[in-house]
Amino acid sequence: MKEITVTVNGEQHTASVEARTLLVHFIRETLNLTGTHIGCDTSNCGACTILLDGKSVKSCTVLAVQANGKQIATVEGLAAGGELHPLQEGFKENHGLHCGFCTPGMLMRAVELLEKNPNPSEEEIRWGIAGNLCRCTGYNNIVKSIQYAAAKMRGDELPDTEPEFV
Amino acid sequence: MIPAPFDYAAPRTLEEAIALLQEHGDEAKVLAGGHSLIPMMKLRLATPEFLIDINGIPGLSYVKEEGGWLKIGALTREAELEESPIIRARYPIFADATKLIADPQVRNMGTIGGNIAHGDAANDHPAVMIALGAEIEITGAGGKRTVPIDEFFFGFYATALQPGEILTEIRVPVPPAGTGNAYHKLERKVGDYATAGVAVQLTLDNSGRCTAAGIGLTNVNPTPLRARRSEEALVGHVPNEERIALAAQYASEDCNPTSDLRGDEAYKRAMVGVLTRRMIRRAMERARS
Ligand SMILES: Cc1cc2nc3c(=O)[nH]c(=O)nc-3n(C[C@H](O)[C@H](O)[C@H](O)COP(=O)(O)OP(=O)(O)OC[C@H]3O[C@@H](n4cnc5c(N)ncnc54)[C@H](O)[C@@H]3O)c2cc1C
Ligand code: FES
Ligand code: FES
Numbered sequence: 001m002k003e004i005t006v007t008v009n010g011e012q013h014t015a016s017v018e019a020r021t022l023l024v025h026f027i028r029e030t031l032n033l034t035g036t037h038i039g040c041d042t043s044n045c046g047a048c049t050i051l052l053d054g055k056s057v058k059s060c061t062v063l064a065v066q067a068n069g070k071q072i073a074t075v076e077g078l079a080a081g082g083e084l085h086p087l088q089e090g091f092k093e094n095h096g097l098h099c100g101f102c103t104p105g106m107l108m109r110a111v112e113l114l115e116k117n118p119n120p121s122e123e124e125i126r127w128g129i130a131g132n133l134c135r136c137t138g139y140n141n142i143v144k145s146i147q148y149a150a151a152k153m154r155g156d157e158l159p160d161t162e163p164e165f166v
Numbered sequence: 167m168i169p170a171p172f173d174y175a176a177p178r179t180l181e182e183a184i185a186l187l188q189e190h191g192d193e194a195k196v197l198a199g200g201h202s203l204i205p206m207m208k209l210r211l212a213t214p215e216f217l218i219d220i221n222g223i224p225g226l227s228y229v230k231e232e233g234g235w236l237k238i239g240a241l242t243r244e245a246e247l248e249e250s251p252i253i254r255a256r257y258p259i260f261a262d263a264t265k266l267i268a269d270p271q272v273r274n275m276g277t278i279g280g281n282i283a284h285g286d287a288a289n290d291h292p293a294v295m296i297a298l299g300a301e302i303e304i305t306g307a308g309g310k311r312t313v314p315i316d317e318f319f320f321g322f323y324a325t326a327l328q329p330g331e332i333l334t335e336i337r338v339p340v341p342p343a344g345t346g347n348a349y350h351k352l353e354r355k356v357g358d359y360a361t362a363g364v365a366v367q368l369t370l371d372n373s374g375r376c377t378a379a380g381i382g383l384t385n386v387n388p389t390p391l392r393a394r395r396s397e398e399a400l401v402g403h404v405p406n407e408e409r410i411a412l413a414a415q416y417a418s419e420d421c422n423p424t425s426d427l428r429g430d431e432a433y434k435r436a437m438v439g440v441l442t443r444r445m446i447r448r449a450m451e452r453a454r455s
Contacts, residue, residue: 019174041167043205055274061204065174130356131269
């Protein structure tokens with residue numbers, strides 16, 4: 001067993017883990033933060049996306065021991081002080097989710113995307129979420145949700161949230 | 167899916183890492199980005215007994231030009247390569263390639279050293295490095311040695327790396343004026359491994375004659391492949407339509423693709439031809455601009 005110390009959503013945790021423990025299992029089963037989902041378990045779907053030292057990664061393909069000494073952010077930490085993060089608000093206002101299974105991963109991926117590129121084009125958003133699969137929405141409303149959050153974070157006028165029927 | 171049990175160490179220096187590798191020999195594996203190794207361990211296709219995590223070793227992540235070489239540290243992440251100002255300004259082939267490697271999350275972890283050390287003909291950097299004529303720096307207990315890219319890949323997952331050695335740097339000769347390069351792969355969906363991929367680098371003189379050519383092929387051979395006859399079809403000539411068609415034909419003849427879910431052999435050969443033609447043209451455009 002290896003002892004690791006990680007800071008998750010601002011709170012420090014120390015725990016003993018097997019070297020083979022995957023970070024996603026540590027987050028879900030040791031820390032009981034089940035907002036981070038397991039979809040494919042093969043690094044394809046992005047449902048398990050978290051931020052590791054600010055970078056979006058697929059936690060099903062990282063060992064818990066690799067996170068030792070690092071900062072982790074999960075979806076549970078997004079709504080700081082009980083107020084929705086602009087991305088959460090964007091997904092809520094634009095119908096950016098149906099079943100919600102992919103949503104935590106989408107949100108955490110989008111956090112880094114907007115940090116690096118506060119004013120992304122539709123194409124840049126689509127490339128930016130290329131590692132996240134959604135089986136429900138067809139992505140259009142996810143793109144709109146991220147555009148909405150980007151506008152809100154820039155302090156720009158908010159785009160129309162009326163659904164588009166295509 | 168959880169890997170079989172193994173022991174783990176995260177050394178802080180290269181010397182320590184090499185000593186651990188020497189001590190554990192065949193049973194040990196280096197852990198870099200983990201995005202080829204961990205999936206294989208989860209499927210129990212790899213069952214190393216000891217993982218030596220090199221992520222905590224400082225000084226292995228950089229992109230710089232020095233003494234006529236572009237030098238890339240083995241631990242440089244794909245995302246860092248993508249965002250490097252030197253790469254963006256002067257090496258468009260890496261922008262072509264990294265954009266098509268997996269997805270942003272995988273590129274935040276995956277390292278360029280790991281991409282090459284894995285020795286997988288399906289990975290994209292090997293063909294790019296063949297086109298660019300790279301050298302691989304390897305560090306072991308006895309110091310450093312350098313292996314030309316053409317002597318690096320031996321077979322399926324087999325490379326010139328010996329137990330106890332770490333790939334530490336990739337070096338690419340800074341291309342002379344009049345050089346252009348380009349990479350593209352055909353993929354079934356974004357982030358997939360290549361159905362076929364082609365990397366081309368060409369140097370043209372003032373009269374438009376090709377003075378040097380490098381062409382590497384992805385995932386159409388047991389090892390990453392240099393399309394030697396295609397290169398020879400261009401060097402010493404003005405790459406006109408006829409020469410380009412010849413180079414494309416040779417590449418599709420000289421590769422050895424296997425039929426699988428990505429396509430049958432004939433289709434892959436045809437796609438190697440198409441991509442070779444297109445990448446030669448794109449490299450020529452870039453050489454002229
Ligand atoms: C969903 C998914 C899609 C992908 N798609 C693509 C793709 O389209 N194109 C592509 O090219 N790749 C793709 N990859 C692979 C990815 O780019 C890997 O990150 C890369 O192949 C390996 O780099 P790594 O740093 O993760 O290495 P690791 O997984 O840590 O290591 C791979 C192997 O190399 C050895 N190794 C690593 N670094 C060193 C070193 N410095 N010295 C000695 N040995 C070393 C390890 O021991 C191991 O055997 C994909 C991966 C995933 C999960
Ligand atoms: S569960 Fe990690 S990528 Fe699908
Ligand atoms: S909302 Fe159901 S998978 Fe995306």
